[in-house]
Amino acid sequence: MEHVPLTRRNCYFEAVSGSTGPTGSQASLREANSARIVDAVKRYGHITQVELAAATGLSPATVSNIVKSLQVQGVVHTQNTVRSGRRAQMVTLARATGLAVGTYIGRRALHVIVADATQEAIAEQVLPLPVDHRVDTTLDRAAMLVMELTEGLGAQLSELIGIGVALPAPVDPGTQRVAVRGLMRDWDQVDVRDVLSRRLDRQVVVDNDANAGAVAEARYGGLRGVSSGVYVRASYQTGAGIILDGHLHRGPHGTAGEIGHTQVSPQGPICRCGARGCLNTVVGADALIDLLRISRGPLSLRDLITFANEGDPGCRQVLADAGSIIGGVVADLATWSDLERIVVGGELVEAGDVFLGPMRDTVTGRPLLATSEITLLPSSLGERTEALGAFALAMDAFGQHYTTKESS
Ligand SMILES: [Zn+2]
Known part of the structure; x- marks a missing residue:
């Protein structure tokens, strides 16, 4: 499921060319490559042209050409920036593509982030939690906080693509429930995905906190x-x-x-x-x-x-x-x-x-x-790591229809 930018250019390029059918016409190849670039910009929020080349497997010249035409079409913005001491072109989406939520329910704190794919519209809050906090009151607080932060952005719950939740316990990828009994008192008895999706009427994905952290680091941080x-x-x-x-x-x-x-x-x-x-x-x-x-x-x-x-x-x-x-x-x-x-x-x-x-x-x-x-x-990424990872997991799980719509 999880992809990080790799530098295996040839593999990716072949995959893109192959998907354009036997004729492999220039126009359809360019269209497929454009979709690849838009998709990468959505995934990473902010990404330089050099990083786009690595993430998509396309040559820097192709990336530069396609980014220029996407800018003319009003799909992306570019901005001069500096990366590793060199001048670079930072690429972001020109408009919001829907909001997603990242929630980290830690042992001693609750951290919620609401953002769009570019992470430009962002609302965030951290609340302390008591030792061995109760599952019902904590999920209540999490749901309330998601509602408050969404409203604070001038948005409605119906505008949320989905909600990612990171928990400090192993989570079964199939059932999305705490996978080992006894590690988190009472939490293994509760279906967090079910409780929050009913409460907020949105789709929810649950994962382990360190897994969410790894996703955040792979996408926005040191990995x-x-x-x-x-x-x-x-x-x-x-x-x-x-x-x-x-x-x-x-x-x-x-x-x-x-x-x-x-x-x-x-x-x-x-x-x-x-x-x-x-x-x-x-x-x-x-x-x-x-x-x-x-x-x-x-x-x-x-x-x-x-x-x-x-x-x-x-x-x-x-x-x-x-x-x-x-x-x-x-x-x-x-x-x-x-x-x-x-x-x-x-x-x-x-x-x-x-x-x-x-x-x-x-x-x-x-x-x-x-x-x-x-x-x-x-x-x-500091204390935001796990919540950012939960946000990325929600974007990945539920943001697909946005990708399909804009790529087609
Ligand atoms: Zn042990």
Whole structure:
């Protein structure tokens, strides 16, 4: 399902030419290529001409010609910009193509984004959530927030193409329900897609938060243009979203990337999943805070990060060790999957190199990875990553009829 811009020009070009029929006339080829470009601009919101060439497999000269004629037709806008120190032409759609919603229901916060494909019309809000928040009240708040933000844009619910929801638990791609019992109290009993689609009378797609994050990074962030990479979410719990050969890899049960349930402590405590010594029991927020109970008394995860950034040696030690331990698990994943890049998001990243330094050292310290020139960097999308990913998933799932209409 998931596509990121690849640089396999020839494959894509052949596919486009092949679809024009046996005559392969110039006009129909150009039409197909125009549709390809419009589609890519819709998918990425803002994209430079150079990136368009990579995303569509067309030559820079063809992209430039088609963009010029699309501009004359009033389909796209272009604007001078700078990318990687060079002048570039940024291409956006000239008009809104309908609104979609991205909702991230996290362990401690609710984040909703309403936007169009260009992300020009955008409304966004974050609300804190209590520990172990109840599913009914949280879904009520999410529905209310979607209504308020949509109205704030001067739009109606009927104008929403669809709603994407990211949850901090594995989600079965078929049923779209929480795939493993016990990981998120009460949430595995509820059909979130059904509840929200009834409440808002719109189509809803549900996925895991790290998967949504990987989609956002592939489209708008650090995994853009990367064929195989991973988004690691280091937060109250740890998870990963895996992009393999340009596709999001969910697995048949939706549990791919659940690195929080990798065993790192064979004699350790029992995890919520029922297994012993999972990564989450060692670097989950509760475990990290427990380590500081004697020296600092009860803390929140936020306190821990703030104190580390202020130079507290105990808090820095806890986050550095967490970086090494998560790095070890991610290094295994990168070794098995042959990844090019690791992008890290979630609260722990706010401690910067205190956390990321040891994580990076552990990953690049593995001989197989050291020679592969793998890179590890923090998310550039910050706390918006998961909600933006949920937005992109909604656009992908329900935005198709807009694409078809304009391409035909
Ligand atoms: Zn577990």
